[in-house]
Amino acid sequence: MKKGGSVNATTWKQIGSNVKDVFRSPTFLVPVIISVILLVLFFLRRYIRWTVKCSSKNDMEGKTVVITGGNTGLGKATAYELAKRNARVIIACRNDIKGEAVARSIKIKTGNPFVYCSHLDLGNQRSIREFVQDFLSKESALHVLINNAAYLGPKATTDDGYERTFGVNYLGHFYLTYLLQDRLKKCGPSRIINIASDAIKKGKLDFDDLPLRSYDIYGAYARSKASLGMFTMEAHRRWFDDTVASYAVHPGAVCTDLLRSWPGIFGQVLRVASRILFKSPDDGCQTIVYCAVSNGLKKFSGRLFSECNVGSFPESLRDKEQCRKLWDLSLELCGLEKEPDLEDQEPELNTNHVTNQTTHTKRNSVLTTNSFSCLSQTDSSAFSVSLNDNTDNIGNPVATSSPKPVATKINKKRINRQTSLRVLNINFRSCKKTKWPQIENLITSSKPDIIIGNETWLNKDVKSSEIFPSSLFEDVFRRDRECKEGGGVLIAIKKGIICQQIYCSKNVELIAAQIDITDSKSLIIVSVYRPPS
Ligand SMILES: NC(=O)c1ccc[n+]([C@@H]2O[C@H](COP(=O)([O-])OP(=O)(O)OC[C@H]3O[C@@H](n4cnc5c(N)ncnc54)[C@H](OP(=O)(O)O)[C@@H]3O)[C@@H](O)[C@H]2O)c1
Structure with missing residues (x-):
């Protein structure tokens, strides 16, 4: 054993x-x-x-979309998807040859003839202005703006001298969106979609170190995307009232050209890994498409989306003061005038007891009634017509606030102090279809420069261009009554006059616009409707 x-x-x-x-x-x-x-x-x-596909089958016929960096990667895939849904697509990119080729191939593949390419270099503010000028002169609408282009690479500066990642990914898009805001507001409900990234979680913005002294590629990228996230929240706070919704999208890890400028061995490894592991652009663009086409997303404006689902921005980015500070800084960096903050504006307007339509500046002070009236400096032969012989007295106008101008409008001429302006003041008592010919006759016969209207009864289903010929009135600022019928105010300003909407109240039916006048203070026009109760 x-x-x-x-x-x-x-x-x-x-x-x-x-x-x-x-x-x-x-x-x-x-x-x-x-x-x-x-x-x-x-x-x-x-x-x-793993990808959640966009389940919406919505068609985009009649909708105009601008996609920055649409010549490659996610932008190209998004352009294709939206063209397939019959949108009018403008690919805004800096490589015209590539862009034209992509536009052509999308046209052929989708059968949609309305796909165009337009030159835009986000690292050059002049190029951004030229793009906007060109766009506004050629296109009458903008429903979706997709801020997609991005730079990720070694330290460099934009043509305007800003750190390139911040300058292209964030500041260029801020400037572009800002210059297009009126068109977006006019075409509301419209959407801004900022392509963010998971990197926003790591993004830190030091206002005292914009050139980013200790530069690392990922840190700079994260900072630019964090800024884009803060912009999304602030744009929502400022513009949502005007029916412009803002969304940020994290598309996931997608195999594109994004890593092309990452130098060294690490860059090589990342590029190989991205080819093996990452999603295709067709999958990566699904959430972008979802945010562009889906119904019912309005309530999620100002939020971050991924995998066709709404999420939240990291706590570190949600500081309202910081978002506001970034907005003000961005205005400054883009050479735009600082805006009065919404919260500062509201009491100013209310305390002035605005009770009726008024146009007012120190120089051009005029009160209008419920019929034609002219400004103090204007043609005294202006005639008096009112719609439906409406003799309702809607009260005496008192005064308005004078908010500061917000932005320079392009492609239009400033009027000068000697210009006569005809003002048509209408109580519409509903802009129903049956009245449209009457309104058109009124406009044709009286040739107004400014139309101030109340009791418009309009809603989002009615485009301003259906009432006012867009060849005559390009800028129609509206504050429709939401939820129920009746009420509503508008200001329509003749094509060619530099103007902008400067205020739209959330609480009362009040809207304000500004006309720039050479060598003079601006003219502020306010339209307000106070319901009888
Ligand atoms: N790929 C990913 O894994 C991933 C993940 C998260 C977020 N994202 C975001 O998704 C978006 C699309 O990126 P992508 O992955 O599709 O990268 P991409 O293929 O490199 O596309 C980037 C686009 O931006 C354009 N661009 C760069 N600098 C520009 C400038 N100065 N002016 C105008 N256009 C400029 C590029 O144009 P050129 O061809 O002329 O250079 C290109 O069309 C970016 O915002 C990116 O940050 C991507």
């Missing part, structure tokens, strides 16, 4: 050491390690590539 036992022990030892040898031998180890790596990669790839 003893002998047999010792033989057994030796055998087991031998077997043990043989097994160890097998495990240690490269012929065993190599395939095992490779299999484990492949298995990990397989699950990682599945995890990264």
Whole structure:
């Protein structure tokens, strides 16, 4: 028994050491390690590539979309998807040859002839202004603006001298959106979609270190995307009232050209890994398309989306004061005038007891009634007509506030102090379809420069261009009564006059616009309706 036992022990030892040898031998180890790596990669790839597809089948016919950086990657895939849904798509990119080729191929693939390319370099403010000028002169509408283009790479500066990642990814888009805001407001409900990234979680914005003295590629990228996130929240706060919704989208990790400028071995590794693991642009663009086309997203304006689902911005970005500070700084960096903050404006307007339509500046002070009236400096032969012989007295106008101008409008001429302005003041008592010919006759016969209207009864289903010929009145600022019928105010300003909406109240039916006058203070026009109750 003893002998047999010792033989057994030796055998087991031998077997043990043989097994160890097998495990240690490269012929065993190599395939095992490779299999484990492949298995990990397989699950990682599945995890990264997991995509929720946009379920909305909404058609975009009649909608105009601008996509920055639409010549490649996610922008190109988004342009294709939206063209497939019959949108009018403008690819805004800096490489005209590539852009034209992409526009052509999308036209052919989708059969949609309305796909165009327009030159835009977000690292050059003049190029942004020229793009906007060109766009506004050629296109009458803008429903969706997709701020997609991005730079990720070594330290560089924009043509205007700002740190390039911040300058292109954030500031360029801020400027572009700001200059297009009136068109977006006019075409509301409209949407701004800012393409963010998961990197926003790591993004820190130091207002005292804009040039980013200690530069690292990822840190700069994260900062630019964090700024874009803060812009989304602030744009929502400022513009949502005008039916412009703002969304940010994290598309996931997508295999595109984004990493092309990342230098060194690390860059090479990232590019190879992205080819193996990351999503295709067709999958990556799904949430962008979702935000562009889906119904019912209005209530999520100002939020961050990923995988066709609404999420939240990290707490670190949600400081209202910081968002406001970034907005003001951005205005300054883009050479735009600082805006009065919404919260500062509201009491100013209320305390002045605005009770009726009034146009007012120190220089051009005039009160209008419920019929034609002219400004103090204007043609005294202006005639008096009123719609439906409406003799309702809607009260005496008192005064308005004089908010500061907000932005320079382009492609139009300033009027000068000697210009006569005809003002038509209408109580519409509903702009129903049956009245449209009457309104048109009134406009044709009286040739007003400014129309101030109340009791418009308009809602979002009625475009301003259906009532006022867009060849005559390009800027129609409206504050429709929401939820129920009746009420509503508008200001329509003749094409070619530099003007902008400067205020739209949330609480009362009141809207204000400003006309710039050379060598003079601006003319502020306010239209307000106070319901009888
Ligand atoms: N890929 C991802 O994994 C990922 C993840 C999260 C977020 N994102 C975001 O998704 C968006 C699209 O990126 P992508 O992945 O599709 O990258 P991409 O293929 O590199 O596309 C970037 C686009 O931006 C354009 N661009 C760069 N600088 C510009 C400038 N100064 N002016 C105008 N256009 C400029 C590029 O034009 P050129 O061809 O002329 O350079 C290109 O069309 C970016 O905002 C990016 O941050 C991507």
